[in-house]
Amino acid sequence: MLSAEKNRQLTQVGPGTPMGEVLRRHWHPVAGVDALAREPIHPLRLLGEDFVLFRTLDGGHGLVERRCRHRNADLAYGMVEAGGIRCSYHGWQYATDGRCIEQPYEDVVDPQGRLRARACLQAGLVRVKAGLLWAYIGPQPAPELPDWEPFHWAHGFVQAVFAEVPCNWLQTQENSIDPVHFEWMHANWSRRLAGRTGPYAPRHLKLGFEEFEHGFLYKRVSEDTDESHPLWTIGRVCLWPHGFFLGDHFEWRVPVDDETTLSVTWSFIRVPREREPFVQAEIPTWTSPVRDAASGRWITSHVINQDIVAWVGQGTVTDRTRETLGASDRGIAMLRRRLLDDIEAVAAGRDPKGVMRDPARNQRVTLPSDHRDFFLHGLPLADYLRHPKWGRLLQGFIFHAGQPEAVRQASEAALGVPQREITIIDL
Numbered sequence: 279m280l281s282a283e284k285n286r287q288l289t290q291v292g293p294g295t296p297m298g299e300v301l302r303r304h305w306h307p308v309a310g311v312d313a314l315a316r317e318p319i320h321p322l323r324l325l326g327e328d329f330v331l332f333r334t335l336d337g338g339h340g341l342v343e344r345r346c347r348h349r350n351a352d353l354a355y356g357m358v359e360a361g362g363i364r365c366s367y368h369g370w371q372y373a374t375d376g377r378c379i380e381q382p383y384e385d386v387v388d389p390q391g392r393l394r395a396r397a398c399l400q401a402g403l404v405r406v407k408a409g410l411l412w413a414y415i416g417p418q419p420a421p422e423l424p425d426w427e428p429f430h431w432a433h434g435f436v437q438a439v440f441a442e443v444p445c446n447w448l449q450t451q452e453n454s455i456d457p458v459h460f461e462w463m464h465a466n467w468s469r470r471l472a473g474r475t476g477p478y479a480p481r482h483l484k485l486g487f488e489e490f491e492h493g494f495l496y497k498r499v500s501e502d503t504d505e506s507h508p509l510w511t512i513g514r515v516c517l518w519p520h521g522f523f524l525g526d527h528f529e530w531r532v533p534v535d536d537e538t539t540l541s542v543t544w545s546f547i548r549v550p551r552e553r554e555p556f557v558q559a560e561i562p563t564w565t566s567p568v569r570d571a572a573s574g575r576w577i578t579s580h581v582i583n584q585d586i587v588a589w590v591g592q593g594t595v596t597d598r599t600r601e602t603l604g605a606s607d608r609g610i611a612m613l614r615r616r617l618l619d620d621i622e623a624v625a626a627g628r629d630p631k632g633v634m635r636d637p638a639r640n641q642r643v644t645l646p647s648d649h650r651d652f653f654l655h656g657l658p659l660a661d662y663l664r665h666p667k668w669g670r671l672l673q674g675f676i677f678h679a680g681q682p683e684a685v686r687q688a689s690e691a692a693l694g695v696p697q698r699e700i701t702i703i704d705l
């Protein structure tokens with residue numbers, strides 16, 4: 279359990295809050311590059327602040343506060359220009375760095391632009407990487423935007439999925455260092471949801487948690503594995519401060535505000551060796567529903583939708599004063615302690631954990647991964663289909679419900695394997 283005071287410290291993300299200041303030292307994936315190409319203005323709430331993310335007519339990107347400095351009109355209903363965004367109320371125009379560069383009527387009566395100089399918007403930074411737009415709204419100089427090695431893998435079909443989840447970010451990230459939930463929430467619950475009563479999945483027998491430069495590793499031995507298995511020798515990565523890396527995909531839990539989290543999933547599905555070379559023209563991104571439209575209940579059919587059921591079920595901001603933590607929660611306790619250390623570090627003017635400053639070290643950064651060889655070198659189709667894990671991923675998108683038909687078709691064309699409709703995952 280945690281005191282109410284510490285729970286507040288770790289969960290509040292707005293400007294000036296201790297955790298908000300820590301999270302402002304990191305980059306956040308916030309939208310798809312393709313989404314802005316389709317619709318150039320994207321209202322964005324991040325860490326309790328309102329912005330617009332936009333793509334200019336000349337293909338650049340900007341991130342500025344949402345309300346115009348003139349009389350507060352909503353720039354989400356503005357218009358983009360070459361190099362900036364213009365308010366649709368009286369036409370004031372802002373550059374991607376927030377400078378006001380045009381005030382159509384004022385410029386006639388005040389050609390020196392004195393009023394313009396006083397009308398800057400707060401601006402963040404935007405970068406493009408791995409088909410995603412990444413935002414940074416913290417102090418300068420900005421740290422490196424992590425260049426994870428999987429972003430450079432070849433011959434794979436990549437897609438990214440967004441889902442807005444109505445609960446605090448911390449409980450979603452605690453799921454990234456929670457090995458036992460896999461046995462119950464995904465394997466066993468799915469069997470019950472599919473109408474099967476047994477047998478249950480192999481039990482966890484032993485857990486390990488270790489800190490490393492980019493986060494924590496969790497390791498497991500189950501009834502069907504031993505200490506020679508990659509799930510023990512390598513494990514899974516709880517990526518700092520709000521990510522999860524599972525070898526084939528990343529998940530990030532981006533704090534929108536204290537009560538909302540943007541779940542972002544980036545997945546790579548290697549094409550069978552016979553389909554190489556494969557070069558993806560554009561990474562599609564899409565938004566997954568979290569509730570079933572007909573019943574209003576949370577969707578339970580896909581892996582991350584199931585996680586979402588757990589996260590929102592814990593309450594909007596879960597009450598950690600009433601928890602009963604056990605041995606399975608050792609990683610959770612480590613994560614919380616480290617975040618509290620980060621709060622102290624930032625208050626003392628130091629960088630928190632996970633911030634990279636050296637561009638020379640931020641190149642194709644490898645993360646611990648089981649089966650990295652497979653992602654680098656691929657498999658012939660027959661072997662791929664026989665593989666108990668990768669064969670399943672090849673035949674249908676298991677992570678999120680609601681994959682658009684166009685994405686399903688594009689993945690089928692890339693992979694050359696019919697894509698199954700998943701009603702309930704079978705793990």
Ligand code: FES
Nearest residue numbers: 346348349365368
């Ligand atoms: S409110 Fe934006 S230009 Fe007037």
Ligand SMILES: [Fe+2]
Nearest residue numbers: 459460581585
């Ligand atoms: Fe999960």
